[in-house]
Each structure stands twice: as structure tokens, then as C-alpha cells.
Amino acid sequence: GAVVSQHPSWVICKSGTSVKIECRSLDFQATTMFWYRQFPKQSLMLMATSNEGSKATYEQGVEKDKFLINHASLTLSTLTVTSAHPEDSSFYICSARDSGDTGELFFGEGSRLTVL
Amino acid sequence: QKEVEQDPGPLSVPEGAIVSLNCTYSNSAFQYFMWYRQYSRKGPELLMYTYSSGNKEDGRFTAQVDKSSKYISLFIRDSQPSDSATYLCAMRQSNSGYALNFGKGTSLLVTP
Numbered sequence: 001g002a003v004v005s006q007h008p009s010w011v012i013c014k015s016g017t018s019v020k021i022e023c024r025s026l027d028f029q030a031t032t033m034f035w036y037r038q039f040p041k042q043s044l045m046l047m048a049t050s051n052e053g054s055k056a057t058y059e060q061g062v063e064k065d066k067f068l069i070n071h072a073s074l075t076l077s078t079l080t081v082t083s084a085h086p087e088d089s090s091f092y093i094c095s096a097r098d099s100g101d102t103g104e105l106f107f108g109e110g111s112r113l114t115v116l
Numbered sequence: 117q118k119e120v121e122q123d124p125g126p127l128s129v130p131e132g133a134i135v136s137l138n139c140t141y142s143n144s145a146f147q148y149f150m151w152y153r154q155y156s157r158k159g160p161e162l163l164m165y166t167y168s169s170g171n172k173e174d175g176r177f178t179a180q181v182d183k184s185s186k187y188i189s190l191f192i193r194d195s196q197p198s199d200s201a202t203y204l205c206a207m208r209q210s211n212s213g214y215a216l217n218f219g220k221g222t223s224l225l226v227t228p
Contacts, residue, residue: 006159034215041124043204043220044160049213093159097214105214107152107159 003027004096006108013084014116020080021111023094028106029074030096035067038091038110050077074099084115119143122205122219131228135192139205139219142186146207146217149181151190154202154221163203164190195226 003026013019023033031052036044048069049057056069066088068080077096081088093110122139129135137151148167152160164179166172166188172179180189188207192199205219 004159032214036218041220041223043120043122043218044216045218046215049215091157095216104165105162105216107161109159110157112157 004094004106004108006094006111008111009109010112010114012114012116015085016083018080018082019084019113020078021092021094021113023077023079023096023108025075025096025098025106028096028098030077031074031099032097033071033077034095034097034105035069035077035079036093036095038093044093047079081113084113086115089113089115119146120205120207120217120219122222124220124222126223126225128225128227129195131195131197131226133195133226135190135195135199135224135226137190137192137203137205137222137224139188139207140186141188141207141217143209143217144183144186145209147210148208149179149188150206150216151177151179152204152206152218154204156202160204195224197226197228200225 005024007022033050035047038044047062050069050071052071058064071077095105095107120141151164154160166179169181169183176193178191202221204221206216
């Protein structure tokens, strides 16, 4: 099946630094990608919808200047957590929608961010 | 009230048991319903995808949707220890741009 790759799978950073997470669709084109955040024992919460070549659409309560999303190509979207703080520590998961006939959504393996 | 409600469990069953997982929802505009399995520290994996009310079977898994009651279920027959994971229900509207609304997930443990 289709594969969505996230990198890095885990990262530890100091408070105040920025961290970039990449989401790649490996064998299909994805005009739309979604970024979710998941806290322990909680559901996946949609942060933003990323559309190739245009600005991302953020969900209510998600700071667009803190969580920068770039979707520069049909196979790559990036999420940058700027000036990270301990409360940003979470599991970030992307999903990509196959632009082909199936329209199926595929999820990445997730990236665990720990901010010290 | 959250749009999608799911009992987080944990649910512990012996190997071979039939497992029943459920979600309720409040938004009648939801048209597509999915069940995902998530192992610890991994991304969700799609198990079942349904659109209409009724049952859909795939191997040991059966998904059931009752739109009139706003209730969906996932049944696992002959459960195995490898089925131990968190099961998330998800749903979306037809015009939502494919963004999903997830339940909190139910943690399942199948003991040998």
C-alpha cells in the first residue's frame, strides 16, 4: 500500500528552539495533507490542512505563526514548531490524501517531540 | 459535547473472544466512517471504511453503521494477542475536504 514517511520519528530540543518535521508521500501525489497532534491517551486533534501551492488552513485555536506549514510540492509538507516550549511536547502525525482515483488517506508513523 | 464519543477503556479480553468497540456521534452530517488501529508510538492504520448504514465485513472484522442512532461499531472475531492496540473511530462529512474527526480511541488488550 501507499506509504507516508515522517521524519524525524522522534526529536528532543531545548525550549526556544525551532523544530521541522517532514511528511512525504513516497509513491503517490498528495495535493492535500493534514497535520494532527496527539497527546497521551487522547484523540488525534486536527491542527491544519495543508494544500500544495497555497496557504494552510488552521483549525481554531492553533497559532499559525507558531506552527508553520509549507506544502511546496505534491509529495512533501513540512511542519515547523517555532520557539518550542515544553507544552508543545506531543506526538505529531501527518496524513496525505492520494490525489488519484481512490482519494484514500494514509497516515505517517508520527513524530514524537519532546521540548526540555 | 464532543462530536465523536468513544469509551477509552481499557478493554481486556481473552484470546478467541469477540470484541465489540463502539462510537457515538452528534453531527448528522457525517457520511463516511472509518476504524483505525494504532499501535503504541505508531501512526494509525486504516482497518475499515464504510459509507452507508449496515454491515461491512473483512476477514475477522465487521464494521456496523447505524446512522439513525448515530452509532457505529467494530466487531473483532477470534481475537488474537496481536490485535492488542488502540482502536480509533473516525468520521467526516462529504464536503469536509477529507479532514477526519476522531474518537479518543479504545485501548484493547487480548490476553493469551
